Amino acid sequence: MLPALKSxxxxxxxxxxxxxxxxxxxxxxxxxxxxxxxxxxxxGSPAATLAPTAYHEIVANxxxxxxxxxxxxxxxxxxxxxxxxxIMYTLTANARRSRVLAAKLLVLSGFAVVFSLVITLFALVxxxxxVGARGETLSPQKFDILVEFGRVVVYFVFYGLIGLxxxxxxxxxxxxxxxxxxxxxIVEPLLGLALKDNAVYLPIxxxxxIIGAALIQSDKLTPNSAMVVxxxxxxxxxxxxxxxxxxxxxx
Numbered sequence: 001m002l003p004a005l006k007s008x009x010x011x012x013x014x015x016x017x018x019x020x021x022x023x024x025x026x027x028x029x030x031x032x033x034x035x036x037x038x039x040x041x042x043x044g045s046p047a048a049t050l051a052p053t054a055y056h057e058i059v060a061n062x063x064x065x066x067x068x069x070x071x072x073x074x075x076x077x078x079x080x081x082x083x084x085x086x087i088m089y090t091l092t093a094n095a096r097r098s099r100v101l102a103a104k105l106l107v108l109s110g111f112a113v114v115f116s117l118v119i120t121l122f123a124l125v126x127x128x129x130x131v132g133a134r135g136e137t138l139s140p141q142k143f144d145i146l147v148e149f150g151r152v153v154v155y156f157v158f159y160g161l162i163g164l165x166x167x168x169x170x171x172x173x174x175x176x177x178x179x180x181x182x183x184x185x186i187v188e189p190l191l192g193l194a195l196k197d198n199a200v201y202l203p204i205x206x207x208x209x210i211i212g213a214a215l216i217q218s219d220k221l222t223p224n225s226a227m228v229v230x231x232x233x234x235x236x237x238x239x240x241x242x243x244x245x246x247x248x249x250x251x
Contacts, residue, residue: 001102001103004099011081012073012107012111015076015080017073018077024069025066026118032061033122033123034133036048037130038126038128038133039133039134045061047061050137052140052141053143055124056148056212058123058127059211060211062120063120064211068159070115073108075163075167075176076167097246098246105164108161113156116153116157117153151210151227155208155210162234162237163180165241188203192205198220200220201220206229209221210226211223
């Protein structure tokens with residue numbers, strides 16, 4: 001298993017796209033946390049008005065804005081194997097296909113954990129610097145660091161697994177990214193019109209509810225219950241994906 005993990009780690013960190021996505025996410029976080037909320041503070045949000053929930057607002061919004069980068073990295077991580085036909089060498093080098101998929105899941109999940117913590121800490125630091133540059137002082141914050149950071153970690157890992165799942169099913173970069181963008185922008189809003197209050201149980205909406213970044217807010221679904229709902233979607237989805245990965249032709 002260790003050689004498989006090392007191989008997948010190299011695949012993730014020896015392509016430029018991974019670093020480009022990371023840099024773009026950090027730049028977007030700095031723009032939002034430092035300039036918009038910290039320095040200018042004209043959005044009217046709790047972070048802009050230096051309210052006691054400012055840290056929560058920064059963490060939730062920074063996570064919501066950058067989590068898609070994890071999904072895109074996951075898509076490229078998987079789909080590049082099929083685009084450049086390296087999947088044949090990958091499967092030949094490993095006796096079991098399940099070991100290959102498990103290694104990809106572990107490496108991508110580990111990356112999502114580290115990336116989520118980097119984004120969260122970076123956002124908070126940028127926000128503090130922005131507030132300091134504005135010449136203001138934050139009020140005492142209502143911020144449970146373990147709970148807030150834990151939710152962000154789960155949120156990023158779930159989005160990474162969603163991206164990997166879609167790429168493993170479609171085996172195509174354009175198709176997978178189109179699905180990732182289409183689900184929250186087109187598909188779920190249309191389904192929400194029919195489901196009304198029950199729209200909070202849709203997969204992407206439930207996942208976004210984990211950190212309070214969902215466009216639809218409801219008392220029906222708390223962050224903890226949202227983890228369970230989103231987790232069930234992932235279990236079912238990955239059970240199907242795992243079976244197909246084992247049975248489908250490598251090409």
